[in-house]
Amino acid sequence: MARFPTDPWFKEFARAINESDEYREAAATWEGEIAFVIEAEPDKRMPEDVWGFLDLWHGACRSGGVVGPEDGAAARYVIRAPYSRWKDVLLGDLDPVKGMMQGKLRVQGDLPTIVRYVRAANELVRLTGTVETEFPDEVPA
């Protein structure tokens, strides 16, 4: 069990990505790091922004973890949203591509490129569901 959004959680997510044939095929030509900014929601036990980072290259995840804002901002794509939005994505309640177009997930970087890889994005979301996850606002105080 890994708590979202911690470094162990992102490492577990990276492991799941590398075990996915579907992702390897769908993202075979994808090149570029993605930083995920999980914005603070103190009332949900998320006191500070967290920068998750995945180095994705040709269908594989070369590394994953939590990084500092400066390293995260250097990623080719940065996707920001409040913690609750990310939780909705992980629970399958918010389609990430639709969320980007609706502004619920805010993208820095070339949005059309991400949208073209919708199959890979969907597989990434499915894979989050394979990571045994606990959420900070659901853990007893």
Place this chain on the structure above:
Amino acid sequence: MRAVVVDEGRVRLADVPEPVIEDPGDAVVRITRASICGSDLHYLHGKTPVDPGGVMGHEAVGVVELVGESVRKVAPGDRVVLAFDIACGACWFCRRGESALCEDVRMLGGGPFLGSLPGTQAERARVPVADVNLLRIPAAVDDEHALFVGDALTTGYYAATTAALAPGDTIAVVGAGPVGYFCAQAARAMGAAVFAIDPDPARRAIAERSGVATVDPSGRHPEMALAEATEGRGADVAVDAVGSPSAFETAVGLVRRGGLVVIVGLYAAETTELQLGVFWARAITLRFTGLCPVHAWWERAMSEVEAGRIDPLPVISHRLSLEDAPRGYELFDRREAMKVVLAP
């Protein structure tokens, strides 16, 4: 006469020449109350050029003492509020009620970019085109209630009006400073559900006492607060009442698909990155207000004050003499004051 002047990044009290009638349309007003506005800090810090030794200020009320021979609408003895932006009243824009876009727009205390007119933090001020730029104050409205009608109050009222709110609409106001407060008050009077977002507890407290819901962004994500209040949609209207890229981005994040973002906060050289496709897909309308055309709106704003639907007094944090103006600027600059009123 005594006046607050600016020199090399600091303000001081000085003796300056008494204003006189220079044009048949002029009036000379004895100032009874003047205030320090956020944009005065731009002059103080050199973000906007100043005339060395120029008189500061553009928010004031007073009593007419002298009028030029062509002035018809005001007379000596009238209590008046002064427009912060001085319009000609005759050009194409002024005739359309867009007086802030006047071909000859000037500003009291506005420095060389805006006509080099002496400002209002003084015992007296000359007001050009007095028939256009002075508004008589109703007998039932005292000076402090009328003071902000020439600028911040009407600017906030204008922002709310620009939002074209229907009863039951939800509006999020980013920034609960004076303009945000007045916008929130006006929106509430229009029947909207109002949320003011500000990290400053004192400003939130003032908004809350006037019946506005508030969000402390350091304790709760504003986007989620508005989503929860609107069945996940977001606000119908979001107002940037700050004038910073982060406030703009916050406002954009708060508004629902098909919603309106009103940008009333003052911008100069700031830049930000926009995902045009997202704005297009979300069908968001951006409306930059520019300076408020107070002349077209101040009678309506004054009516709101007279009817008690907008109460300006809660924003006054300090009442000082003209001699204490430098201290007032210090307090204001340190954000320890919401609004400083000076009594010449």
